[in-house]
Amino acid sequence: MPQSEDRRLVDLEARLEREDPRFTRAMRSGRPTRPREYRRTGAWCGLGLGVAVLGSGIVLAQGLLIAGGLVLVGMAAQLADPDPARMTNGRFGRR
Template identity: 55%
Template sequence: MPGTDDKLLGEIAARVYRDDPRFARGLRAGRPCPPREYRRTRAWLLLTFALLVLGTGITLAHGLLIVTGMVLAGMAGELCDPRRGPRRQRVPPPRS
């Protein structure tokens, strides 16, 4: 049935727009940008900054800079994880 297919396609389009509006707008215009999962500009910038801080800490033999660089590099690695799921909702601890 043609009506059912149109309805299904409309639901898929609405879901894509809800999940990643920038990708959906680009797709509608005929020039889609990569989906959100493949946009890792912030992760690369953070990794670059982390390595700069780590290198500076090693050069100056400053422990706090070394630790900061290592923590930032770990955060950048977490952002680069391809299987990283959406953020989970925080559940408050049960009241006693």
């Protein structure tokens, strides 16, 4: 590699170390974890709870349960959707 490309790699490594030291340590050990934005466990649990509350509100004809279920489903959908402000050309970009 030419010297300029080596320097770019060193600069990139230093910036990544400053921005996300936990990820850098994981890469050095060879076992990186999934980034937080790809973990959707909470969103799926919220969606299941929201659908259950919504369904029970429909069965029991209770407006408050229906409204609560709709709110929970909306919150879960927001959690499951990646931040659109970070999307650039179909890939995640910098904030």
